[in-house]
Amino acid sequence: MVNESYHHENLKSELIKNGLKLLDEEGYENFSLRKVAKACGVSHTAPYRHFRNKDDLIIAITLKAEHRFNSSLQEAINSYPNDIKSQIKEMGYTYVKFFVENPEYLRLLFRSDLKKHLNNENCEILKDNVQPFGTFYNTIVRYQSENQSNDAGCITDLNALVLACWGLVHGIAVLISTKDFVYEGDYLELTRKILWSETFL
Amino acid sequence: MVNESYHHENLKSELIKNGLKLLDEEGYENFSLRKVAKACGVSHTAPYRHFRNKDDLIIAITLKAEHRFNSSLQEAINSYPNDIKSQIKEMGYTYVKFFVENPEYLRLLFRSDLKKHLNNENCEILKDNVQPFGTFYNTIVRYQSENQSNDAGCITDLNALVLACWGLVHGIAVLISTKDFVYEGDYLELTRKILWSETFL
DNA sequence: TTGTAATGTTGACATCGTAAACATTGTTGG
DNA sequence: CCAACAATGTTTACGATGTCAACATTACAA
Structure with missing residues (x-):
C-alpha cells in the first residue's frame, strides 16, 4: 500500500x-x-x-540553541560598532538577559557530561557550529590589545581576564535564573548597574 | 521467622x-x-x-552537600580572622575549588526546578539547614559596612555588590568544572590571579 | 528493472519511578 | 502479658522510557 x-x-x-x-x-x-x-x-x-541515541539528539538541539544564543551576542556587539568597551558591557548584559528569559538553555549549553560525546565522529555536525564562547573570547582579546593595561593592578593575564569577564556574567545569569539569588527588585536593572560600574573594565 | x-x-x-x-x-x-x-x-x-519520592531523597542529599559546602566556606573565612577583604578572596577561591573538585555538586545545589518543592511541608528538614549563600551574603554585608565606598565608581548598591561577587566566583566555578573554559594551565592558579587582583574589591 | 541503501514500523526487553497489598518488628496501653 | 497499632520493609504490578532486532516501505542507482 x-x-x-x-x-x-x-x-x-x-x-x-x-x-x-x-x-x-x-x-x-x-x-x-x-x-x-x-x-x-x-x-x-x-x-x-x-540520531544514535537520546544524547545525540540533545547535542543537536544544543547546537541549535547555541546558534540562537550566539546571534543574540553578535547583535549586542553590532549595536556599538566603534566602542569596544560598550560592546563588552552590552554583550554581558545580553548574555544574562538571554538565560534569564530562557532558563532551560542553561541546562542545555552547560552540561559537562555531554561534551565528551563531541568527539571526532561528531565533527561533521560541529563544522557549521558557531561558538558563542568564541565570540566572547575574541571580543575580550580585541579589548585587551587596544587597551594595553593602562591601569596598574588590573588583570593583565589574557586568560584570567577572559575567565573573569565570562565568569561574572555567567554566574549572574545562573544565580538569577535558578532563583538562588533572591531579590525583590528588577534583576536586569541590577545586572546593568554591575556591568556599567567603573569596577567592571 | x-x-x-x-x-x-x-x-x-x-x-x-x-x-x-x-x-x-x-x-x-x-x-x-x-x-x-x-x-x-x-x-x-x-x-x-x-521519602515521598525520588526528588525528596535528592533534596535531602542536597542539604547534606550544602552542609559540606558551607563548612568549606566557613573554614576559609576563619583562616583570616581580622582581614575581611582576605576573607572574601579566600572564600571565593574555596568556592571555586570546591566545585572544581566536586563537579556533580553543581547539578545538585543549583537546580531551579527542585527549589519549588521546598515548601512549607519540608520546613522541618530546612530547620537545621545551613545556607552557604547566607554565609556569602553576610560576609559581603560586613565588608561593605566597614568599607563605606571609599572609591568613587565602585559598586555601592549592596545587592549589586553581592550579585557581582557571588556571580563572579560561581561563574568561574561553572565554566571550569564544565570544561567550557579551556585552558592548558592551572585553573586554580588563574582563579587566584583574578581574586587577588586590585580589580576585585 | 532490479537490487540496495535510506527511512519508517512493530515488537520486545531491561530499567526506572511509583502505588497497592502484604509481612515483620517495635511499642504501648489495658 | 498481650493485643492493638504504628513503623518499617517486601512482593507484585503497572506505565513510561531508552534501546535493540526484525521487518516494511520507499528512493535511487547500476
Whole structure:
C-alpha cells in the first residue's frame, strides 16, 4: 500500500525543532525521545534513523540553541560598532538577559557530561557550529590589545581576564535564573548597574 | 521467622549517604532510587518509607552537600580572622575549588526546578539547614559596612555588590568544572590571579 | 528493472519511578 | 502479658522510557 506520509522527508530537522520546543515547555527533566517522536507524528524508534541515541539528539538541539544564543551576542556587539568597551558591557548584559528569559538553555549549553560525546565522529555536525564562547573570547582579546593595561593592578593575564569577564556574567545569569539569588527588585536593572560600574573594565 | 536485618534501623541516613556517593561516582544522570536501595541492601521500594519520592531523597542529599559546602566556606573565612577583604578572596577561591573538585555538586545545589518543592511541608528538614549563600551574603554585608565606598565608581548598591561577587566566583566555578573554559594551565592558579587582583574589591 | 541503501514500523526487553497489598518488628496501653 | 497499632520493609504490578532486532516501505542507482 502506498502511504503518502511514510517518508517524512526532513524528519531530522523536525525532531530538533520539536525537541527544542518540548524542552522549553516541559523542562529538561521531562524531555523524552518518545514524546518528541509523537510530536512529529512518527513511531517511537524513528529518531534512531537520524540520531544514535537520546544524547545525540540533545547535542543537536544544543547546537541549535547555541546558534540562537550566539546571534543574540553578535547583535549586542553590532549595536556599538566603534566602542569596544560598550560592546563588552552590552554583550554581558545580553548574555544574562538571554538565560534569564530562557532558563532551560542553561541546562542545555552547560552540561559537562555531554561534551565528551563531541568527539571526532561528531565533527561533521560541529563544522557549521558557531561558538558563542568564541565570540566572547575574541571580543575580550580585541579589548585587551587596544587597551594595553593602562591601569596598574588590573588583570593583565589574557586568560584570567577572559575567565573573569565570562565568569561574572555567567554566574549572574545562573544565580538569577535558578532563583538562588533572591531579590525583590528588577534583576536586569541590577545586572546593568554591575556591568556599567567603573569596577567592571 | 525472625530476621535479624529486617529492620535496618537508620536506613534514612544510610540512603542519603549512599545516594551522595552514587551521585559522585556515576553522575547525576545515572542516579536512580533502585540503585541507592540496592547499595543499602534493601528492597527497591524501601526508600518510600522515608521519602515521598525520588526528588525528596535528592533534596535531602542536597542539604547534606550544602552542609559540606558551607563548612568549606566557613573554614576559609576563619583562616583570616581580622582581614575581611582576605576573607572574601579566600572564600571565593574555596568556592571555586570546591566545585572544581566536586563537579556533580553543581547539578545538585543549583537546580531551579527542585527549589519549588521546598515548601512549607519540608520546613522541618530546612530547620537545621545551613545556607552557604547566607554565609556569602553576610560576609559581603560586613565588608561593605566597614568599607563605606571609599572609591568613587565602585559598586555601592549592596545587592549589586553581592550579585557581582557571588556571580563572579560561581561563574568561574561553572565554566571550569564544565570544561567550557579551556585552558592548558592551572585553573586554580588563574582563579587566584583574578581574586587577588586590585580589580576585585 | 532490479537490487540496495535510506527511512519508517512493530515488537520486545531491561530499567526506572511509583502505588497497592502484604509481612515483620517495635511499642504501648489495658 | 498481650493485643492493638504504628513503623518499617517486601512482593507484585503497572506505565513510561531508552534501546535493540526484525521487518516494511520507499528512493535511487547500476
